[in-house]
Amino acid sequence: MNPRRKKRLTVISSILAGVSVVAGLSLYALSQNIDLFFTPSEVIQGKADSGLTPKVGQRIRVGGLVVPGTVKRDPDNLKVQFQLVDTGPLITVKYDGILPDLFREGQGIVAQGTLTEFDTIEASEVLAKHDEEYMPKEIAEAVGKHHVKPTY
Amino acid sequence: MWKWLHPYSNPQTTYNLCGTLTPWFAGISAILLTIGLAMSLVFSPPDYQQGESVRIFYIHVPSAMLSMGIYLGMAISALCALVWQMKLTETSIAAMAPVGATFTAIALFTGAAWGKPMWGTWWVWDARLTSELILLFLYLGVIALHNAFEDKELAGKAASVLALVGVINLPIIHYSVEWWNTLHQGATISKFDKPSMSTDMLIPFAISFFGFAFMVASLICIRFKAEIIARNSMRPWVKALAMEKEAN
Numbered sequence: 001m002n003p004r005r006k007k008r009l010t011v012i013s014s015i016l017a018g019v020s021v022v023a024g025l026s027l028y029a030l031s032q033n034i035d036l037f038f039t040p041s042e043v044i045q046g047k048a049d050s051g052l053t054p055k056v057g058q059r060i061r062v063g064g065l066v067v068p069g070t071v072k073r074d075p076d077n078l079k080v081q082f083q084l085v086d087t088g089p090l091i092t093v094k095y096d097g098i099l100p101d102l103f104r105e106g107q108g109i110v111a112q113g114t115l116t117e118f119d120t121i122e123a124s125e126v127l128a129k130h131d132e133e134y135m136p137k138e139i140a141e142a143v144g145k146h147h148v149k150p151t152y
Numbered sequence: 153m154w155k156w157l158h159p160y161s162n163p164q165t166t167y168n169l170c171g172t173l174t175p176w177f178a179g180i181s182a183i184l185l186t187i188g189l190a191m192s193l194v195f196s197p198p199d200y201q202q203g204e205s206v207r208i209f210y211i212h213v214p215s216a217m218l219s220m221g222i223y224l225g226m227a228i229s230a231l232c233a234l235v236w237q238m239k240l241t242e243t244s245i246a247a248m249a250p251v252g253a254t255f256t257a258i259a260l261f262t263g264a265a266w267g268k269p270m271w272g273t274w275w276v277w278d279a280r281l282t283s284e285l286i287l288l289f290l291y292l293g294v295i296a297l298h299n300a301f302e303d304k305e306l307a308g309k310a311a312s313v314l315a316l317v318g319v320i321n322l323p324i325i326h327y328s329v330e331w332w333n334t335l336h337q338g339a340t341i342s343k344f345d346k347p348s349m350s351t352d353m354l355i356p357f358a359i360s361f362f363g364f365a366f367m368v369a370s371l372i373c374i375r376f377k378a379e380i381i382a383r384n385s386m387r388p389w390v391k392a393l394a395m396e397k398e399a400n
Contacts, residue, residue, distance in 0.1 A: 009235045016316065023320045027331075035333040036278040063333060100272030102201065110335055127271045132337040134206055135350040136197030 037063035037110050040084050040091040044119060054115055061112045062091055062121055063129065068105040084109060095123040102128035161238055164389045167380045170373040177373060181366035188360030196356045208266040210357055213341060214364040216259035219287060220322055222252035222368060226294070227319035230312035242308030243383055245315055246298050247376040251368060253291035260284060271335055279328035280336035283321060290318040304383060 001009070027034070032047060038060055046053040054060045064084035071082040078097055083090045093111045103109065108130065113123035135143075159165045192210035199206035226248045233241035263281070264274045275281065294311045301307035329338045341347050347354055384390050 005235055008237075012231065012234050012316070016319075019317050020320050023324075027324070031332065034279050034331075036276065036335055037333050039333070063335075100270070102270055102272075125273070127273055127276065127335060129335055130201060130270060130337055132340040133348040134199050134202075134209065134340065134353055136352065137200045138197075139350050140200035 037061035039086040040064045041086055041088040043091055043115070044089040056115050056118060058115050059113065060115055060121070061110055062093070063108065063110040064091065066103070066105050066107050066109055071105060084111070089119065092120045093123050093126070094120065095126050097124075097126070099126055100128040102130055161240060163240060163243075163380045163384050163387070166240055167377055170377045170380075174370050174373040174377075177366045177370035181363050181370055184359055184363030184366060186363075188356055188358075188363045192353075192356035192360050196353050197350075199353075202270055205266065205269050206353075208262050209340075210360050212259060212262040212266055213357065214361040215255045215262065216284065217342065217361070218364055218368050219252055219256040219259050219284075220325060221365075222248050222255065222372075223287060223290070223315075223319070223322060226252065226315045227322075230315040233308065233312040234316065239308075239383070240380070242305075242312060243379045244372075244376055245294065245308070245311055247372055247379045249291055249294045249298070249311075249315075251371050251375060253288060253295065255368065256284065256288040256291055260288065276335050278334040278336055279332045280325065280334050283325040283328050286321055287318075287325060290314065290321060294318075 032050065032052070038047075038054060040062060042048070043054055043060070043062060062084055064086045067083040067085050067090060070090075071080065073080050079094070080096075080099065081092065081094050083092050085091075093109075093113075094116075095111065095113075103126070107128060110127045110129055111121055111123040112125040112127075113121045116122045160169065189210070193207050196207070196210075198204050226245050229241045229244045229248070232238060233245065260281075263284075267276070268274050294315050297311040297314055298307050301310065326339075326342070328334060329336055340349050341357070349357070381390055381393075
């Protein structure tokens with residue numbers, strides 16, 4: 001490589017390295033804000049690194065698994081209530097609206113709304129989260145995964 | 153390697169190479185896409201959870217992977233353009249950018265169409281979706297910079313710098329689903345583990361992925377040829393080529 005090209009290569013790689021450090025540091029600083037949702041344990045116990053807990057009245061998103069057996073529907077209207085869990089404490093979600101197709105007990109859910117009590121959220125939107133595994137029904141049954149649509 | 157590569161710094165040789173490759177790429181792509189899309193959109197089994205909606209996967213994932221792959225190709229070209237200052241590498245960036253932008257747009261649109269029935273929303277500002285949108289803006293920026301200057305050399309240099317700096321976005325897109333809480337699910341195919349997809353869904357995916365990849369290759373070849381002609385319009389061999397076309 002001739003000296004001029006070598007110089008250009010060093011300049012360009014140092015610029016690239018500098019920009020990646022800047023991007024890395026700013027993403028690291030913003031890491032909590034980039035998270036789409038709080039997990040139920042983060043709502044109660046605070047974020048792992050900063051101990052930050054959302055305040056009552058704050059608009060947040062909570063993401064966790066729907067605890068089987070906690071889904072309660074009002075027979076007269078669309079109001080529904082269920083609990084979310086990740087590893088520890090439970091969060092109660094109250095929602096008035098149509099749930100997404102993938103909503104099932106045990107399913108990952110992201111609920112957006114206002115925290116009305118320290119462990120209760122009044123959701124305005126409920127989104128379903130699915131995992132990255134795809135398989136036909138027969139195989140899912142063979143490995144013991146059942147996804148039956150709930151009937152209430 | 154340099155000896156082998158050297159003839160291709162001549163626009164005419166590269167033009168001719170692209171000319172010979174294009175029909176091959178297009179042919180292979182047509183065959184693979186016909187088989188792959190028929191298998192994936194009609195014959196592959198529906199998912200145990202998502203039912204028929206999972207078929208969007210076979211178009212969404214290849215276009216998302218290719219949108220990042222084309223960007224990587226563009227960034228490597230940009231590095232060569234800046235360090236070795238070969239004109240053809242700048243030309244190749246101009247050739248790749250619109251194809252990449254199109255595939256990014258396809259990935260975003262099919263993603264929205266998949267998100268609505270499955271998640272319950274067209275769009276959510278999570279890290280994966282936002283970084284893919286930034287990729288689209290990077291492509292558009294590269295295209296805009298190429299057309300913003302009268303002086304093609306200056307335009308090529310400015311676009312190369314943007315293309316190279318933007319490469320930082322690629323690892324962010326890829327790891328966004330691991331670094332942060334996102335609504336988007338994790339990687340199915342592009343990970344070191346075994347793909348988490350059953351074989352009778354993976355094979356149709358692989359065939360359509362390579363079909364789309366060859367389609368991209370042929371589109372880039374066609375665009376590369378057009379860009380070479382546009383930038384060398386004063387050269388005798390281009391004039392001869394034009395005369396030849398006219399005579400036919």
